Amino acid sequence: xxxxxxxxxxxxxxxxxxxxxxxxxxxxxxxxxxxxxxxxxxxxxxxxxxxxxxxxxxxxxxxxxxxxxxxxxxxxxxxxxxxxxxxxxxxxxxxxxxxxxxxxxxxxxxxxxxxxxxxxxxxxxxxxxxxxxxxxxxxxxxxxxxxxxxxxxxxxxxxxxxxxxxxxxxxxxxxxxxxxxxxxxxxxxxxxxxxxxxxxxxxxxxxxxxxxxxxxxxxxxxxxxxxxxxxxxxxxxxxxxxxxxxxxxxxxxxxxxxxxxxxxxxxxxxxxxxxxxxxxxxxxxxxxxxxxxxxxxxxxxxxxxxxxxxxxxxxxxxxxxxxxxxxxxxxxxxxxxxxxxxxxxxxxxxxxxxxxxxxxxxxxxxxxxxxxxxxxxxxxxxxxxxxxxxxxxxxxxxxx
Amino acid sequence: xxxxxxxxxxxxxxxxxxxxxxxxxxxxxxxxxxxxxxxxxxxxxxxxxxxxxxxxxxxxxxxxxxxxxxxxxxxxxxxxxxxxxxxxxxxxxxxxxxxxxxxxxxxxxxxxxxxxxxxxxxxxxxxxxxxxxxxxxxxxxxxxxxxxxxxxxxxxxxxxxxxxxxxxxxxxxxxxxxxxxxxxxxxxxxxxxxxxxxxxxxxxxxxxxxxxxxxxxxxxxxxxxxxxxxxxxxxxxxxxxxxxxxxxxxxxxxxxxxxxxxxxxxxxxxxxxxxxxxxxxxxxxxxxxxxxxxxxxxxxxxxxxxxxxxxxxxxxxxxxxxxxxxxxxxxxxxxxxxxxxxxxxxxxxxxxxxxxxxxxxxxxxxxxxxxx
Numbered sequence: 049x050x051x052x053x054x055x056x057x058x059x060x061x062x063x064x065x066x067x068x069x070x071x072x073x074x075x076x077x078x079x080x081x082x083x084x085x086x087x088x089x090x091x092x093x094x095x096x097x098x099x100x101x102x103x104x105x106x107x108x109x110x111x112x113x114x115x116x117x118x119x120x121x122x123x124x125x126x127x128x129x130x131x132x133x134x135x136x137x138x139x140x141x142x143x144x145x146x147x148x149x150x151x152x153x154x155x156x157x158x159x160x161x162x163x164x165x166x167x168x169x170x171x172x173x174x175x176x177x178x179x180x181x182x183x184x185x186x187x188x189x190x191x192x193x194x195x196x197x198x199x200x201x202x203x204x205x206x207x208x209x210x211x212x213x214x215x216x217x218x219x220x221x222x223x224x225x226x227x228x229x230x231x232x233x234x235x236x237x238x239x240x241x242x243x244x245x246x247x248x249x250x251x252x253x254x255x256x257x258x259x260x261x262x263x264x265x266x267x268x269x270x271x272x273x274x275x276x277x278x279x280x281x282x283x284x285x286x287x288x289x290x291x292x293x294x295x296x297x298x299x300x301x302x303x304x305x306x307x308x309x310x311x312x313x314x315x316x317x318x319x320x321x322x323x324x325x326x327x328x329x330x331x332x333x334x335x336x337x338x339x340x341x342x343x344x345x346x347x348x349x350x351x352x353x354x355x356x357x358x359x360x361x362x363x364x365x366x367x368x369x370x371x372x373x374x375x376x377x378x379x380x381x382x383x384x385x386x387x388x389x390x391x392x393x394x395x396x397x398x399x400x401x402x403x404x405x406x407x408x409x410x411x412x413x414x415x416x417x418x419x420x421x422x423x424x425x426x427x428x429x430x431x432x433x434x435x436x437x438x439x440x441x442x443x444x445x446x447x448x
Numbered sequence: 449x450x451x452x453x454x455x456x457x458x459x460x461x462x463x464x465x466x467x468x469x470x471x472x473x474x475x476x477x478x479x480x481x482x483x484x485x486x487x488x489x490x491x492x493x494x495x496x497x498x499x500x501x502x503x504x505x506x507x508x509x510x511x512x513x514x515x516x517x518x519x520x521x522x523x524x525x526x527x528x529x530x531x532x533x534x535x536x537x538x539x540x541x542x543x544x545x546x547x548x549x550x551x552x553x554x555x556x557x558x559x560x561x562x563x564x565x566x567x568x569x570x571x572x573x574x575x576x577x578x579x580x581x582x583x584x585x586x587x588x589x590x591x592x593x594x595x596x597x598x599x600x601x602x603x604x605x606x607x608x609x610x611x612x613x614x615x616x617x618x619x620x621x622x623x624x625x626x627x628x629x630x631x632x633x634x635x636x637x638x639x640x641x642x643x644x645x646x647x648x649x650x651x652x653x654x655x656x657x658x659x660x661x662x663x664x665x666x667x668x669x670x671x672x673x674x675x676x677x678x679x680x681x682x683x684x685x686x687x688x689x690x691x692x693x694x695x696x697x698x699x700x701x702x703x704x705x706x707x708x709x710x711x712x713x714x715x716x717x718x719x720x721x722x723x724x725x726x727x728x729x730x731x732x733x734x735x736x737x738x739x740x741x742x743x744x745x746x747x748x749x750x751x752x753x754x755x756x757x758x759x760x761x762x763x764x765x766x767x768x769x770x771x772x773x774x775x776x777x778x779x780x781x782x783x784x785x786x787x788x789x790x791x792x793x794x795x796x797x798x799x800x801x802x803x804x805x806x807x808x809x810x811x812x813x814x815x816x817x818x819x820x
Contacts (some may be wrong), residue, residue, distance in 0.1 A: 077645040084649050091676045098675045102525045111793045170481045171495045185801035189763075190770055194790040201786075309649050348637040389661040393763060404667055414671045421667075429659035 073085070108420075110411045111136070117406050119397045121313045132407045139402030140424060146316060146398065147385040150323035154384065155377075157324060158331020165336050176332070183329040189390050191326055196318035196394040199223065203314075210301040218298055225315060227299035230310030237293040243286040244279075251275045297354055315396035319388065327384050334380065338373035339365075371443045378436040382429055389425075399424060510791075520781035536782050537792050540772075545790070546611015547767050553604065557615050560596040563589060564622065572807075590623065608686045612767030614796065619686065620768075621755045624693040627748070628754065631694065632701025633740075637731065639702060640709050650702070657699035662757050667691045670764040689761055697754040704750055708743030709735065741815050748808035752801045759797075769793045 067074045099106060111133040118128050123141040126134055165176040183191070203328025204212060209222040220227040258269045287294065313445045342365050350360040391398040392405055399421065408417040470479055482492040516538055518524045524533035539546070546557060567589035570582035585668025597619065599605035611619065638650035657665070669688040677683070683691075713733060720730030740747070762771035773789045776782050 073643050077643050080643075080646050080649060094678055095675045098679065101679065164491070167488075167491070168481060168484065169491055169495075169496065170497075172491045175495045175498065181805075182798070185752070185756075185798045185805065187759040187770070187776075187797055189759045190790060190794055190797070193770070193773070194786070194794075197786045197790070213552045345757075386661040390760070390763075392663070400661070400663060404664065415675060418664065418668060418672055422664050425661060425664065426656065426659040430655070433655070 075328060099415070104412075104415075106415060108416055110407075110413050110416070113411075115407065116410065119402065120395075121311075121316055132403075134410070135407060136399065136403040136420070139397055139399040141402075142316075142396065143385070143388055143391075143398040146319055146323070146391065146396065147381075147388045149320050150327060150384050151381045151390065153320070153324035154327035154331050154380075157328035159335050161328060162332035162335030162339075165332055165337060180329045180332055183326055184333075186325050188322065188387055189393060192319055192322040192390055192394055195322045195325075196315065199314050199318050199321075206305050210306065211303070217301070220299060220301070222306070225311050225313040227306045227309045227311055229296040229298050230308075232295045232297045234293040234295070236290040240283060240286045240294060244283045247278050249284050250279050252440045254278060286306060313396070315391065317393040318394055319396050321393050323384055323387060327380060328389075330380050330383075331377065334373055334376045337376075338369040341435050342368050373444075375436055375440055378432060378439070382432050385428060386425065387436070521783065521785050522781075532788050532791070533785055534603065534792075536785050536788060541774060543776075544613045544769050544796075545770055546615050546722060547772070548610045549606060549612070549615060550604075550610065551608065553599075556596045556599075556603070556606075560593040562594060563596075564618075590626070608684045611686060613769050613772060616686070616761070616766060616768050617755070617758045620690055620693055620758045620761065623690045624697050624754045624758075625751050627694045628697035628701050628750070631698035632705055632750075633736070635698060635702035636705035636709060638705055647712070654699045654702050657696055658703070662693070662696050663760055663763060665696055666760055666764050668692065685764075685766070689764070689766065693754065693757065696757075699749055700750045700753070701747065704743050704746035705739060707746065708739035708741075711742050712738055744811050744815065745808055748804055748811075752804050755804070756797060756799060769796060 064072050112131045114129050115132045115135040116128050117135070119126055119135065119138050121142060122138045123145060124134075124138060126138045161176050161179065164172050165180065167173050203209070203221050203223040206220075206222045206224060209220045213220045218229055254274065255271060258271050258274075262268055297308055297310070299306045299311075346364055346368065347360055350364040351357075355363065388398060389400040392401045394400070397405075403417055403424075406422045408414060411417070464602060470476055483489045509639060510532050513528045514534050515524045515527050515531055516534050518527065518533065519539075520537035521533055521536075524531075524535055542551065542554070547552060549557060565719055566584040570576055570579050570586050573579075576582060595603065597606070597611070597615075598608075635650050635654060638646045639654060641647055666689060667693040670685070673683065716734060716738065717730070720734040723730075725733065759768055759770045761768050765771075767775075770793055773786065773793070776789060777784070779784060
């Protein structure tokens with residue numbers, strides 16, 4: 049009988065920290081942690097030291113001092129006497145506004161272009177390819193600046209625009225911006241809004257009920273038309289019942305300028321336009337990839353089961369391609385939101401323009417402003433990421 | 449009655465008829481592809497109309513009626529009403545290429561640019577003889593280029609404030625591209641490793657960088673980095689921007705590569721373990737070659753994005769090609785010539801980005817070995 053002559057050495061040796069797979073992972077992690085912590089400590093230490101040397105403290109009190117500058121485009125009440133925090137809020141809302149507008153239009157244009165790009169029609173698909181390649185390969189900042197310059201040069205001054213309106217008394221296009229009718233809210237408008245919100249909840253309840261009914265009895269209701277009805281009819285009734293509290297405020301042409309109405313400034317329009325055109329190219333590629341990823345066998349199998357083309361699309365192809373399309377689409381929306389920070393180049397007062405621009409320059413509080421700015425963007429991004437992860441988990445194919 | 453009366457009985461095989469006219473050749477192709485349905489016909493006509501109404505005008509503007517020799521926009525407009533005034537490019541192309549680099553030293557960036565292509569050859573051409581030796585030589589390129597562009601050690605030093613134009617774009621773009629790939633690979637491996645601390649450090653870094661716009665990082669490089677450095681240490685602004693752009697791109701790169709790592713079938717990891725390979729061996733020999741192959745389109749897209757994002761440096765006052773537009777327009781003689789300038793710069797970027805995307809398609813086809 050042969051036995052191992054060397055007894056198992058259970059004593060711990062220092063070299064095991066690196067050579068033994070049991071301990072190595074701990075060593076690596078502890079080293080990584082120490083390195084990371086010491087880098088962070090060093091940065092913070094330097095920052096404290098340098099701030100002290102410059103005689104600056106670190107507090108956010110400046111946010112409540114009057115901002116002292118005007119903002120051209122705003123969604124909430126703001127004057128130059130409002131605090132810096134209000135300016136930052138206006139900026140944040142402006143960021144969200146342009147991001148939302150651009151997401152909607154980019155999706156509309158992008159889906160349209162993506163479908164046409166897949167068309168059998170050679171001319172159309174080539175034309176769309178030229179659009180996609182041309183737009184994707186040119187920097188967004190250049191496109192924003194170029195559209196801004198074009199809008200400023202192409203549209204007339206307000207004085208000339210008064211004589212040549214797009215729609216007499218309602219829509220004027222000038223080089224300072226577009227004047228369109230705005231909404232006015234009188235007393236009682238809350239009723240209409242509340243009814244509208246209630247109808248939207250009602251639609252969800254109705255759809256769930258209709259689906260359960262279909263599963264139980266096999267009867268299919270015209271869900272789309274009924275939903276539309278639920279959305280519109282109560283709101284219209286409430287609108288008239290409460291005495292038409294929501295009205296339109298038309299722009300009025302003065303001799304040299306326009307008054308009233310809703311002014312959509314040229315920076316916003318140029319930014320919106322450029323972001324939509326640019327991002328639509330990416331949306332188109334996402335849509336194309338999503339549709340192409342569904343193998344033809346799926347459609348054929350659905351036909352073989354006797355499903356009509358429309359139901360094949362909605363029950364077989366779309367659910368599968370949406371699984372592929374939606375995650376990159378959401379990260380594209382995220383990119384649009386982040387890209388909207390380029391607004392600063394055309395003077396649209398978004399979050400970067402207010403908090404990271406004028407407020408920073410006026411107060412000299414680089415550290416605080418940049419921290420707030422980055423934290424806000426991070427918050428927006430992380431909440432969108434959370435939504436995306438939730439969606440990915442819920443549609444994931446359960447595998448090994 | 450003879451059997452010849454049965455006219456419908458054929459005793460010999462009939463020759464094949466040609467296919468009906470209009471289903472083959474150019475006509476057939478057109479009918480099938482362009483006019484197969486009413487909707488298709490409308491789309492085709494609309495597209496042809498769109499092409500017809502724009503292309504001749506643009507060609508006329510850019511080539512036929514354009515002016516190359518003039519000293520000011522007014523002279524251009526006197527010569528032609530609806531042509532491009534490329535004279536501004538002719539007069540200032542050296543600025544758009546080199547910024548304010550001293551003109552007697554132009555040979556240095558040009559040499560650096562030529563060497564860039566020489567250094568790229570071993571990386572892009574995999575059938576090259578003695579490839580590994582050549583790759584080692586390519587590794588020395590960044591130092592040579594740095595020396596050539598900034599000078600020192602026997603060459604006349606050139607300050608960063610003189611850098612601009614395409615030269616600046618190339619410096620930021622090329623260094624960002626070449627450093628972000630290795631950093632991105634390390635980050636991706638950390639994020640998909642099973643060491644919790646390493647993993648969470650990687651997640652914090654990646655999500656932080658991806659969560660903020662590049663412009664805020666550039667602001668940090670511009671106004672804030674001095675606070676975080678020890679007193680007396682002062683980086684060059686171009687170097688600061690390169691560092692930030694590299695961090696930014698490597699976070700995106702990490703996510704792209706992580707996607708590739710996740711897309712590999714689990715069996716590949718298990719097979720590597722079964723062969724008794726260690727972590728680094730299995731990564732280097734089995735996992736990464738396949739994961740990187742899958743992620744090529746994403747990697748190149750990140751490169752293209754980075755290259756386009758270099759234009760953002762104009763917001764912190766660096767003179768990249770786009771940043772040179774404002775000084776040009778500020779010149780009395782060229783006031784109002786923005787279309788030509790933007791078109792020229794757009795064309796410049798288009799060439800680089802389009803070339804990169806075509807190369808990635810070529811790689812994808814070449815490496816497509818049957819998986820997926």
